[in-house]
Every structure is written in structure tokens, then in C-alpha cells.
Amino acid sequence: MTSTVIAFHSGYGHTRRLAQALADGAAQARGDEACLVDVAAIDDTGWAALAAADAIVFGAPTYMGGASAQFKAFADASSKVWIAQGWKDKLAGGFTCSLNLTGDKDSTLGWLVTFAMQHGMIWAGLGILPASDPGDPEAINRLGAYTGLLAQADNLPPDQSPPPGDLDTAAAYGRRIATLAGRLRGTR
């Protein structure tokens, strides 16, 4: 069984909803196991889940043009894994969410790639062409992302925003990650 872990921080619940949609998508893929690790409250069980994972998808809200400090503290703490390259050759992906359509979310996603590369991981992006109608809230990949999942949430409770299109995009990305992780796992 392939294991995908969504390692995320969420400030107000919007990023958590995306994390859940990703995990649901990953679990759908082939009966894979998928779980969430809230990195702001990570404990030994969480680190063990990451160590055992075939794929890790990293997610954080974009605050001031980068991943939240809570997520960065987790990244810095992962240096004890980095020194032994404990996550080497695992599959990686990433996602972020902010109030604006762009709002420097690409900066967060670009850093998540850099972070995964420091860990010797292999990165898979969204793999879905942009929606033909930019901005349709029901559309898959309405924002036109490639490197990972970009989502936008209004200043509303997480059960109302981000819109269905972003959650569906998260689920599709989860399926992609789990499928690719399964292919890599089959050959270990």
C-alpha cells in the first residue's frame, strides 16, 4: 500500500480543507493510505508518518509572500532529517492558499520546490492544463497553476471558501501524487 502524507499548516482552516481534499483524492487513487500531519503541532508520530511515506505534499498559507512562519519552523526542524537525507527519492508536491488570485503564491510554491530539493525528493506538479475560462470558481485549475496547487479563499469561513473548483483541483492533484508514488514504489 502506498502512503501519502499531507504535511500542512493552516491559519484559519482554508488550507486544512485543501489538505483534506488532497488526502481524499490520494486515498481514492488505488485504495492508498493518506493522512494529514498538522506541522504546527507535529509530534513523534507525525515525524514517523513522514519517514514512512512514499509521498509528502507540503502545504501552507501564503503570508507576506512566503509560507507561514509556522510551516517554516517545521521546515527548519526537518534539518535533522535532511542531514541523513531521510526523505531522499520520496515524491513531493505542494500547495498554498491566499486571499488574492496571485498574491505572490508562486513565491511560496517555488520555495516548497527548493525545500523538497534540499531533501533530495522528486517533485510532481499539478499536471493539469489551466481552465479555459479563467476565474470560473467551479473549474479545475481556474488559476492556471503548474508547479503545484494554487488556491484562493475569500474572507469567509472554510466551509464556504475556497470554491468547489479549487477543492476538486486538490483532489485531482492528490490522485496524481498517489498514482505516481505508487509507480515509484513498485520499483523499489
Place this chain on the structure above:
Amino acid sequence: MTSTVIAFHSGYGHTRRLAQALADGAAQARGDEACLVDVAAIDDTGWAALAAADAIVFGAPTYMGGASAQFKAFADASSKVWIAQGWKDKLAGGFTCSLNLTGDKDSTLGWLVTFAMQHGMIWAGLGILPASDPGDPEAINRLGAYTGLLAQADNLPPDQSPPPGDLDTAAAYGRRIATLAGRLRGTR
């Protein structure tokens, strides 16, 4: 009189419309002089205008996640200016346009900053907070950009797209650039 040059490449005319709106905004600022240089057809007059400028705003469509090859050819040709640091301490800004809301436009803008830094220039971003209603085509900074101007054009003729909000944002950015260039010029 402060001189602002918009150095741009446009594939289908959308980036040219933004360039014109920027120049119009710059010229409004304080009766400043603003002109367009199409870098795909640059000649000695164009290079001279750049050499004499107080501010240069660089613009290119985003193709395959970066500035168009035509713009990059201009950038590479500017290495003869770079070696003498001929544009040092000029003010710089940047803009880009693509079919999607994000579509890796930040990648183009980020490289434009890097390019300007190689020339020793000083970078001014948009300086306008994101629109409160993300995606309203009439709104200033509807896409939530900071580092420069991000615009989105549908697959329509340039007189129909990008929308009014993006053109108004371009004009406002032009005014900002010309105003700051004037302040720097006053002290040379």
C-alpha cells in the same frame, strides 16, 4: 524633464496596450516624457532612449513560464550596457501578461527583477494593495500583484482585452514610476 521608457515585446498586441497605458500614466505624472521602445525591433535610437532614460519599465508576455525569447534576446544584447553599468541607479519596473490568472507570470516578473539588479538599477513595484474583490475586471490590481504589473488577457483582440482594470493599473503604475524617477532625478 524626467524621461520614462517602456521597453517591451508584444506577440499579439496585448502587452503593447499595457505598455501604452503605462506610458500614458507616466506622461500624466508631472508632464514627464514617456516613450515606447519595442525591443524586438530596437535600433540605435532605441538604445539611446534607454541610455538617456531616468526610468525603464520592462515588459514581456509570459511564454512557457518566462519572458518571451524576443525579450530575452534584447536582455542578452544589453550585456554591452551591463559591462559598463550604463543603466546603474536608474529606476526600473516590470510587467507581464498571459492568458491565465497566474500562469507562472510571477516567474517572469521575478526574472525581470534579477535582470534589473544585474544592471544595478533600483526596483519599484506596483505599490497598490490588491483589490478587495478578486477578479473584478474593472478593479485596480484585481490579480493581487506586488512586484510589478500582472495582467491577464483573454484570447480576444487587444482592443477587447486585457480588461479596463488592468489598463487602469498600468496607468497608475506608470504614474508611480515617473513620480519616483522624478524624485531620484531631482537629487542627481
Place this chain on the structure above:
Amino acid sequence: MTSTVIAFHSGYGHTRRLAQALADGAAQARGDEACLVDVAAIDDTGWAALAAADAIVFGAPTYMGGASAQFKAFADASSKVWIAQGWKDKLAGGFTCSLNLTGDKDSTLGWLVTFAMQHGMIWAGLGILPASDPGDPEAINRLGAYTGLLAQADNLPPDQSPPPGDLDTAAAYGRRIATLAGRLRGTR
């Protein structure tokens, strides 16, 4: 009198040495005032110094491909300044340090630009061409940086590393920042 503030976090003292060299350079420029604010221990006096500054130079070690979590926590806390655009049109610069020659330091510097742009600041890079002998530890800009100051420290106490070239580069950058801030201040 122009005021330059170096807003930094330092894990082991190497980044602090660079911060001090920057401040010394800035103070040299024209009898300007320059001070250090350790953002990991910032208090009301620190925030007030930033509010009053003509220029702010941001600095952090590069950990796991990005600014340290301690610096990011400061950046996230600055959102209360951001919302009022309290640092708008101030001059900004940035620096970072790590054990390796590259080590994804550009990722940190690129994000510092993005962060400054969110605050509506104006960015000045190093403005010094790379050393002709790459790697000479005595040389100014031995690493070939443009967007800001990149330094490299060996695993030695801060009084032995980073090497003289990096400290001299820091001082030169401090002078450049203070000089440009003075020019902008003269026209307010």
C-alpha cells in the same frame, strides 16, 4: 540625517557580523545614523526604529532554502504595518549567509524582494560587479551576487568567518543603501 536600520536574525553570530558591517558602512556614508534591530527579540523600540527609518536592510541566515523561521515570524508580524503600508516608499535591501557557496541563498534573497514589494518599498541591490577572481576570500563580491549581499561562512566562530571580502562587501552595500536613501529623503 538619514536613518538606516538593519533588521536581522542571526542563529550563530555570522549574520550578525554582516549586519554590523552593513551598519558601519551605512554610518560612514554621510554621517548617517544606522542601527541594528534583532528581529527575534524585537520590541516597541525596534518597531519604532523601523517606522522612522529611511532605509531598511533585511537579513537572515538561509535555513532549508529560505529565511530562518525566526525571521519569517517577524515578517508575518509585520502584516500590521503592511495593512497601513507604513513602510511604503522606504528603501530596502537584503542579505543572507550560509555554509555553502550557493546553497539556495538566492531563494532567500528573492523572497526578501517579494516581502519588500508587499510593503511597497523600493529595492536596491548590491550594485557592484562580481570579483574577477571568483572565490578569492579577500575580494569584494567574490560570490557574484547582484540582488543583494550573499555571504558564506565556514563552520567557525563568527570572528573567523565570513571572510574579509564578504564583510567589506557588506560595508560597501551599507554605503550604497545609505547614499540612495539620502537622495530619496532629500526630495520628500
Place this chain on the structure above:
Amino acid sequence: MTSTVIAFHSGYGHTRRLAQALADGAAQARGDEACLVDVAAIDDTGWAALAAADAIVFGAPTYMGGASAQFKAFADASSKVWIAQGWKDKLAGGFTCSLNLTGDKDSTLGWLVTFAMQHGMIWAGLGILPASDPGDPEAINRLGAYTGLLAQADNLPPDQSPPPGDLDTAAAYGRRIATLAGRLRGTR
């Protein structure tokens, strides 16, 4: 048999030497096939080799903070492959070379990731920790890169520079790419 293609542009021959070292490393991996495609002179045979490849490693010199215009012209021409996502799920890697130790090479490498993500490819970085002695010209990964191969060449003929360490790093990266591509191919 797994096929790895090194798709590169070289201005003065230094990037070509790295491309050859990468291909040699890839061919060593498991008797894999590896070939070079000079993208500045690409023809139908070259495009066919790319279409048939299991892995593509992209390489270009860094000029003015980004990939050379010749490489960008190839990238823009690849939009006809992009529209059909013809390279989807192929493995990708990247490399760049410049005169300086940093010199904004990370900007080129970061864009190569973005470019590969637009094509729906999967990215593998260097996967080798930085050398313990930064700058030793004989050392593997002397520059401390993660996302791909960073090399530095002096202003000397390509048979004298880049140094042995950079060529050995290229060969090791070629082996890694071919090995991972073989694992992914085994499961198609």
C-alpha cells in the same frame, strides 16, 4: 532500454562539456541510451528524440540572470508539444553554467523547473549533499546546489574549465536521472 536526452544550448562550449558529462553518466547507469540535442540547431530528429525520451535534462548558460535567448527560443517553440502535453510524466532535470560562483544561476534553474512543470514533467534535483570544503575545484557539488547542477567556468577554453569537480558532478547527476527514469519506465 531507458533513453535520456540532454537538451542544451552552449555559447562557448562550457555548457556543452557539462552536457557530454551528463550523457556519459546517464549511459553508464545501466547501459542506458543517452544523447545530446543542441537546441539552437534542433531539427525533426531532435524533436523526435525528445518525444521518445524517458528523461530530458535541460541545460543553458546563464546570461543576464536567465537561460540564454537561444534556449528560450527552443522553450517557446516547445509550446506545440505543451498543448498536447507530449512530455507529460517524463523525468526532467536541469543545469546551468556561468563565470561566477552564484551569478544568479539559481534564477535559471528555477525557471527550468517552471518550464518542466508547464510540460507536466517530474523533476529530480541533484540529490547530492554539498561538498564539505566549499570551492574545492575537485569536489563533487562544490557550489552547494540542490535543484540541479550548477557549474562555474573561468574565462578559459572548455577543455580547461569548468573544473573536474563540476564535470564529475554532471556525471553523477546523469547517473541519478537515468536510474530514476529507469524506475519510472519499468512501471509504465
